[in-house]
Amino acid sequence: MHFAVSLNIAATGQDVLDFGQISAFVRQAEAAGVDMVIISDVAEGPSTSPFEATTLLAALATVTYRIGLVASASTLAHQPYNLARRFASLDIISHGRVGWNATLRQNPREAANFSRPEGFSDGDFRRRAEEYIGIVQGLWRSWDGDALLFDKAGGRFHDPDRMHMLDHKGEFFAVRGPLNVARSPQDTPVLVMSGLNETDRDFASRGADVILIAEQSADAANAATADLRRRALAAGRKPEGVMVLLTVAIESEPPIDGLRSLLGSSGCDGFNLVLPADVPALQNFTDRALPELRRDGLAGRGQQGATLRARLGLGTGGAK
Amino acid sequence: MTARRMKLGLFLWATGHHIAAWRHPDAHVTAGIDIEHYIQLARTAEAAKFDMVFCEDAAGLREANVNIASQTSRSIGFEPISLLSALAVQTERIGLVSTASTSYNEPYGLARTFASLDNLSGGRAGWNLVTSASPIEAANFGATGLRPHADRYARACEFATVITGLWHRKPAGHDGESFSVRDPLDVPPSPQGAPVMVQAGASDDGKDLAARTADVVFSAAQTFEEARAFYDDLKGRLAAYGRQPDDVKIMPGVAPIVAATKAEAQAKYDALQELIPDDVGVALLSSYLSISDLGRYPIDGPLPELPESEGMKSRQALVIEQARRDGLSIRELARYFAGARGHWRIVGTAEEIADELQERFEGGAADGFNVMPSWFPGELDAFATLVVPELQRRGLFRRDYEGRTLRDHLGLKRPI
Numbered sequence: 001m002h003f004a005v006s007l008n009i010a011a012t013g014q015d016v017l018d019f020g021q022i023s024a025f026v027r028q029a030e031a032a033g034v035d036m037v038i039i040s041d042v043a044e045g046p047s048t049s050p051f052e053a054t055t056l057l058a059a060l061a062t063v064t065y066r067i068g069l070v071a072s073a074s075t076l077a078h079q080p081y082n083l084a085r086r087f088a089s090l091d092i093i094s095h096g097r098v099g100w101n102a103t104l105r106q107n108p109r110e111a112a113n114f115s116r117p118e119g120f121s122d123g124d125f126r127r128r129a130e131e132y133i134g135i136v137q138g139l140w141r142s143w144d145g146d147a148l149l150f151d152k153a154g155g156r157f158h159d160p161d162r163m164h165m166l167d168h169k170g171e172f173f174a175v176r177g178p179l180n181v182a183r184s185p186q187d188t189p190v191l192v193m194s195g196l197n198e199t200d201r202d203f204a205s206r207g208a209d210v211i212l213i214a215e216q217s218a219d220a221a222n223a224a225t226a227d228l229r230r231r232a233l234a235a236g237r238k239p240e241g242v243m244v245l246l247t248v249a250i251e252s253e254p255p256i257d258g259l260r261s262l263l264g265s266s267g268c269d270g271f272n273l274v275l276p277a278d279v280p281a282l283q284n285f286t287d288r289a290l291p292e293l294r295r296d297g298l299a300g301r302g303q304q305g306a307t308l309r310a311r312l313g314l315g316t317g318g319a320k
Numbered sequence: 321m322t323a324r325r326m327k328l329g330l331f332l333w334a335t336g337h338h339i340a341a342w343r344h345p346d347a348h349v350t351a352g353i354d355i356e357h358y359i360q361l362a363r364t365a366e367a368a369k370f371d372m373v374f375c376e377d378a379a380g381l382r383e384a385n386v387n388i389a390s391q392t393s394r395s396i397g398f399e400p401i402s403l404l405s406a407l408a409v410q411t412e413r414i415g416l417v418s419t420a421s422t423s424y425n426e427p428y429g430l431a432r433t434f435a436s437l438d439n440l441s442g443g444r445a446g447w448n449l450v451t452s453a454s455p456i457e458a459a460n461f462g463a464t465g466l467r468p469h470a471d472r473y474a475r476a477c478e479f480a481t482v483i484t485g486l487w488h489r490k491p492a493g494h495d496g497e498s499f500s501v502r503d504p505l506d507v508p509p510s511p512q513g514a515p516v517m518v519q520a521g522a523s524d525d526g527k528d529l530a531a532r533t534a535d536v537v538f539s540a541a542q543t544f545e546e547a548r549a550f551y552d553d554l555k556g557r558l559a560a561y562g563r564q565p566d567d568v569k570i571m572p573g574v575a576p577i578v579a580a581t582k583a584e585a586q587a588k589y590d591a592l593q594e595l596i597p598d599d600v601g602v603a604l605l606s607s608y609l610s611i612s613d614l615g616r617y618p619i620d621g622p623l624p625e626l627p628e629s630e631g632m633k634s635r636q637a638l639v640i641e642q643a644r645r646d647g648l649s650i651r652e653l654a655r656y657f658a659g660a661r662g663h664w665r666i667v668g669t670a671e672e673i674a675d676e677l678q679e680r681f682e683g684g685a686a687d688g689f690n691v692m693p694s695w696f697p698g699e700l701d702a703f704a705t706l707v708v709p710e711l712q713r714r715g716l717f718r719r720d721y722e723g724r725t726l727r728d729h730l731g732l733k734r735p736i
């Protein structure tokens with residue numbers, strides 16, 4: 001049973017949170033045993049948040065110790081090499097607690113601000129996103145875990161045979177590699193995928209560590225989960241190597257009983273609760289809802305372990 | 321009217337600036353994967369009242385030859401914006417400046433990222449604009465190779481216009497040669513209004529862009545005369561953009577090695593020099609000269625004639641000038657270069673180092689310095705405990721921060 005909390009810091013019409021407020025919230029969630037917090041910062045309209053998700057995550061990494069930290073970052077806003085570097089670096093800063101939430105939905109606002117006024121067609125966007133994610137994962141494996149030798153006397157900092165080029169040449173990108181950031185402490189940062197539609201399912205079940213689904217009913221969630229697991233198996237993965245979390249948006253109080261029965265019938269591995277990022281909502285969640293969720297064993301049952309992968313019970317390495 | 325005071329930046333570089341720093345017995349060899357190391361360095365610099373820490377960056381390896389690369393510590397490290405974001409909440413006063421490339425980013429994204437760093441730090445962020453001269457980086461962003469110098473600068477100019485427009489809340493909408501941006505920036509301004517703009521390109525294009533946009537300029541110079549000429553040149557370009565000489569702080573790099581006696585300092589330097597493998601030194605020199613095969617020339621012979629680079633024009637010129645001036649062989653030049661990549665090196669006591677810095681500061685060759693410790697943490701500690709107090713005694717450097725933001729430290733106006 002896994003538990004994630006999503007904050008869309010950029011959504012309009014909510015409080016502007018400062019770093020102290022956000023970090024206090026995340027630390028309380030950590031104390032309550034929440035597995036991970038997912039920071040998303042893409043808004044349909046203008047955002048009022050002072051922060052961008054990956055920079056905020058770096059700062060949060062230095063004031064938390066166990067909770068997983070996931071940031072959304074779009075495939076339009078960064079070049080894959082730069083994004084791979086950012087997350088690899090975040091993973092080292094957090095001692096292995098970081099994930100990237102790659103959303104497979106195109107945000108037209110982003111296209112308009114990133115020199116793509118017309119955006120991409122759906123098909124192009126999807127093929128581009130798949131290529132992009134593959135590059136990022138490939139770059140994360142540039143260095144073997146034992147590549148760094150630190151041999152001062154012998155004069156070898158790293159083993160040249162344990163550093164790998166990527167040499168990717170695809171439809172949208174050409175990336176030589178290797179990454180100039182060391183191997184992630186959890187092997188590779190956790191890859192979270194969200195915003196999937198039907199056609200993305202194969203890709204997601206092949207590549208993702210965590211999949212966020214947002215089905216409207218327990219039945220639909222059950223069907224989607226079973227489908228994803230089946231596809232993961234077909235792709236040669238252990239079905240339980242993919243965590244499926246049901247995303248639930250809540251206005252104020254999470255309906256504990258409802259969640260409990262929903263979880264039982266959805267076949268999911270846990271929940272991702274989307275909270276409005278304003279102070280009263282966060283306070284209500286940490287002061288009232290979290291203790292109750294915890295008492296009922298909904299939060300705080302994550303496996304123990306230093307990294308986010310270990311916490312989620314995911315094997316090292318993710319999908320290949 | 322307070323006396324004019326020196327600005328000091330700490331140029332961070334994992335294990336240190338000397339190419340063999342990582343092999344020093346006390347160097348923190350795991351620096352590139354140890355955030356605590358950087359937090360410690362930033363706090364040391366903050367306790368010494370440095371204006372800022374500065375992170376260089378390249379979106380790729382530094383060295384093409386894997387065998388050479390593996391004999392240096394330069395192939396892995398932190399991505400600097402995430403590093404500085406972590407430092408932002410682990411420090412209180414010191415400025416946080418990161419390099420980011422105009423060639424491999426988009427202005428809207430970078431504007432948001434730096435605005436976020438600026439907000440996280442309470443107004444202490446700065447951006448070092450670079451055009452990225454390395455073909456190794458270029459290969460990570462497409463198959464077409466390094467674009468010509470002039471094209472990179474044209475893109476950089478447009479980038480700077482767009483990003484400052486976004487930071488300064490200019491009306492939205494840009495549709496230009498390289499970029500189109502529809503919306504205004506959606507991150508509220510920080511206490512310093514906008515991140516500080518830094519530039520370090522020293523070609524003609526680079527200096528013009530700096531004169532137009534930069535608050536701080538980094539440079540590399542060996543002699544007083546070179547430093548002075550650069551200073552005059554750059555400050556002289558400001559008027560054309562309606563700016564005053566004091567609007568831009570020029571901070572050349574300096575790599576000091578300090579000890580209680582000159583002999584002791586020299587011995588520290590010599591010990592580091594002993595740790596440089598010849599092929600590593602020559603490869604480093606080659607990369608800054610933008611020549612791939614310097615190794616095929618006799619190592620004890622002179623530097624060959626070189627075609628003008630499409631990479632780092634200014635550094636190439638500086639090195640060639642030094643080789644000719646001092647009549648250095650490739651080996652000698654490479655060994656010297658390995659110490660601080662062409663930046664000014666001073667080996668001596670705190671008084672001697674303070675004398676030299678004072679001379680350039682008061683002689684119109686610098687507004688401050690970008691300090692490049694040979695290895696970390698030892699040479700930073702030595703500079704902070706020996707040289708900084710000497711500069712303070714002479715009234716050349718602050719004893720405490722006067723304000724909160726990086727603009728405050730540098731005496732820069734808040735942008736409107």
Ligand SMILES: Cc1cc2nc3c(=O)[nH]c(=O)nc-3n(C[C@H](O)[C@H](O)[C@H](O)COP(=O)(O)O)c2cc1C
Nearest residue numbers: 376377419450520521522523526538539632633634
């Ligand atoms: C102190 C200093 C720091 C620099 N840091 C970087 C850096 O981090 N990344 C980079 O690509 N170039 C860096 N440069 C290089 C310049 O910014 C510039 O790209 C280079 O000099 C080529 O431009 P030019 O041909 O106009 O001189 C640095 C230069 C100096 C003097």
